[in-house]
Amino acid sequence: MSQAEDKFDSIIVGAGPAGSACAYTLAKAGKNVLLIERGDTPGAKNVTGGRIYTYALEMLEPGLYAEAALERRVTHEQIMLLGGERAITVDFHQPGFNAGDQAPMSFTILRAVFDEWLAAKAEEAGAIVACGIKVDRLIEQEGRIVGVVAGEDEMYADVVIAADGVNSLMAQEAGLIKDIAAKNVGVGVKEVIELPEQTISERFNLRTDEGAARMLLGCTEGIHGGGFLYTNKQSISLGCVFTPEEVARHRKSVQEIFQDLKMHPAIAPLIADGESIEYSAHLVSEAGFRGIHPRLYREGFLMVGDAAGFVVNTGYSIRGIDLAIVSGIAAAKAIIAAAENIALAGPNYMQELNRLKLMPTMKATDGYFEVLETPWLYDKIPNLANDVMEKLFKVDGETPSGVKENVLGAIKANGLSIWQLTKLGIKGVRSL
Amino acid sequence: MSQVIACYKWVADEADIRINADLSVDLSKAKGKISDYDKNVIEAAVQAAAALGGKAVGVTFGTADAKPSLKDALSRGLDEACYINAQEASQADGAATARALAAAIKKIADVGLIICAEGASDTYSRQTAPRIGALLDLPVVTSVSKMDINGNILTAARKLDDCMQTVKVELPAVVAVLPEINPAPIPGLKAVLAAGKKTVTELKAADLGADLTPRSTVSEVKGYVMNRKNIIFNEGDLAEQVKALAAALRKEGVL
Structure with a gap:
């Protein structure tokens, strides 16, 4: 040749x-x-x-x-905080992300x-x-x-x-x-669960070809990580990402924690009767700008x-x-x-x-890394949010305590302090 | 008499085929691939062509979906390929398939050896080689697990039910090979790149002058379930249970 x-x-x-x-x-x-x-x-x-x-x-x-x-065109941006059996879901619906006269913003x-x-x-x-x-x-x-x-x-x-x-x-x-540093990656698992198109639209309140993208917090047993859920046309991609070092020390395996997530009362109905057609695991780069x-x-x-x-x-x-x-x-x-x-x-x-604008994008989001480093972000915070919600909505005929007392009580009950939350808040604001 | 033909079939990848709860078969998600046994056929043809000092030519009969097979087949060492692109392939039975392949092979000059798999990985009807032999009036050797070529004599080891048979045949001939004939290597980078530059002859059904009407038609394809017998041997003491188990296994012919 x-x-x-x-x-x-x-x-x-x-x-x-x-x-x-x-x-x-x-x-x-x-x-x-x-x-x-x-x-x-x-x-x-x-x-x-x-x-x-x-x-x-x-x-x-x-x-x-x-x-x-x-x-599907993503018109529902969702964040879900899981705390025990409970869940808070924030659903931002912008049909404009789906406008016909311009390139839609994002697709699953x-x-x-x-x-x-x-x-x-x-x-x-x-x-x-x-x-x-x-x-x-x-x-x-x-x-x-x-x-x-x-x-x-x-x-x-x-x-x-x-x-x-x-x-x-x-x-x-x-x-x-060099060979990969464990702190810069996550180990991700994902299942693709097949369901009829109509069923997915109904369960996620989607109109034709609309889709939802959901981030999940509080589904990793306190391990640095989180979950994701994307609606495809005829399937749902559900997965979790974990810090490998913490998983290694944890008593449950990645697979067990992921199975628990699938059984969660807020997740199980979404995937009920679906058939898992794909299971996979991979490394995910996690460190953002400093991971470049x-x-x-x-x-x-x-x-x-x-x-x-x-x-x-x-x-x-x-x-x-x-x-x-x-x-x-x-x-x-x-x-x-x-x-x-x-x-x-x-x-x-x-x-x-x-x-x-790729480097500027990476740089602009660098601060999130530190926020996401906060160890109690992955169990205590979602649990705290759910505690506050539970107190807020629970009516039992007793004299209701004030919202402020509720929040303070919940913070304490979750082993956190106002000071810690303030620091996180400052970090969070800085990262924006 | 130095060209060697490798007949191969583009089939649905069985890993992607799904059997629904009602036992209907869902092929919609299945990607195509060269029938696994045909990869051995191609390798056998490449080796035989080297022994005969001629070219190895792949011949396939498929629908338009089979086009991607060409690059794969050629990257496996074939020198050329002949692609019969005909919608009739989707309904073809063994007879129609053999007539199509034989008609295409007739157009290729100087053919010394035609190699097929014993059967395709989807239908495994074991008809292609014998029928091509009949249509072209050539001797056929089936179930070949090993072959050597010396001049125009091919010596084949045939793997039969309970014995091996050695057969000598004068070329030209048709052989149906078993997968153990060779280990079908995975093509390397240069082989993949070279594949894109090789000659492909595309034929339409009309070019063949062959009757592609199937004599048999497939009326249904269904999955099947092996029902377990669910027998529990719990009568009597342990010795009796073992005896009953052994008797049952003997009755099934597994002991």
Whole structure:
């Protein structure tokens, strides 16, 4: 095989949203792109609960969302606080998120379907997609990354893009990250539970093609973490994320805690009679801005998406897929702009990340990390909220105590102090 | 006589097939794949083509859905592929399938060996190889677990119920191979990339000049449930219970 056949302009490792968006953009610009995926199909290795903000698809190509493999338009943003058997659900309904004359804001998605669609778009644009291939190593020459090794085959490129997800083996190979630090990740479990479309709409009070996205707090037995629930067309994605170190010390397994959540009186009716058609577990990047790796490139090598650490968890929403797409676009633009001197791809990439507002987004949400570090946020706070609610609504013919007394009593009963809550409040306000 | 044909079928991935509570079969979520046994067929064809010094050519008869099979099949080492893209494939029985494949194979020059799987992983009707042999008037060797080619003589080990049989056949011939014939390797990166550049000949039903009308039609496909016998051996003392259990197992023919 001649040298030309062994060489591409860019090799992208991983056909998730970041890799496929990057491949799509590069291929559209006429670049010779190879997109390598370990799974037999793109999305096969994926576990994300699944929502996408469409601005990222609009950035990739205006109007693209209309043909994307999407589930429901999210018009119900929900937060649920669980305390024992009790639950408080905040449901923000904005039908305007669903307006017909503009790109809707966000959709729930099933990643196995979505990823396959996006990779097919990249292939259509001219990228070569090779599935079922595991990249084992990078090839380095004179301090530059010049290609990849998969099994017995070597393949060369001007730039290799690591889009291989959290705990990126490519980035480790390139010496840009160390093995994963337990404190920066969560271990996530998810089930996809199948139900008739109509049943889901009724249970969540949704009109046709409307969807709900729900964050859950207080479902992790005090372990740093939380739950999520997304309504798809004919299924519900329900999952939990936990800090691995705390889980390891806990008396119950992740699976047991997750089963308890499914049995919770506020959750069980939502998924009743549903059939679990998929169960999966994966690592989730948790550290936000400070989880971004200090160096996202070296000569001939860029990191995008989860591999770079682009995930934002604010406690009320989790963003990763949109950021992955944006970072993939940024990498592609950086490479295209560096056509004359490929060594500029890295510095260009950092500029693009700023220009496309990805870095500013990560920075702006950095404070949430500290708030979310608060250990009692995961059991005492949701329980406290439920205690206050219970006292508020309980009528037993006795002289009602004042709301203030109720709250103070509940704070004390949950082993917390006004001072602790004030500090958290200040942190919270600062993080905003 | 140096070209080797690998016949393969694009089937629904059984991992995605669901049996509903009423035993109806739900194929709607099932992705396609090359029938597992046909992966061994392809590998056998690649090896045989090397032995004969010719090309390995994949032939498949499928609907438009089977198109993705080509890249996969070619990445497994085939030199070329011939894709009979016909809606008739969805209703085809063994006879129609063999007629379609035989008609396509006739268009390929210099064929020395035609390899099929003993059966497809969906229907496993074990008809394709014998019928192609009949249609093309070639000798057929089935249940082949090992084969060697020396000149134009193929020596095959046939795995029968309770013995092995060694058969010699002069090429051209048709063989139906068992999966143990080889370990069907997973294609590497360069093989996958090369697949995109290989020649695919696409044929329509009209190009074949063959009668694709099925003689048998599928009236129903249903799941089945194995009912447990639910026998409890609790009569008498332990020795008697064991005796009863052993007798019952003997009656079932498992002891």
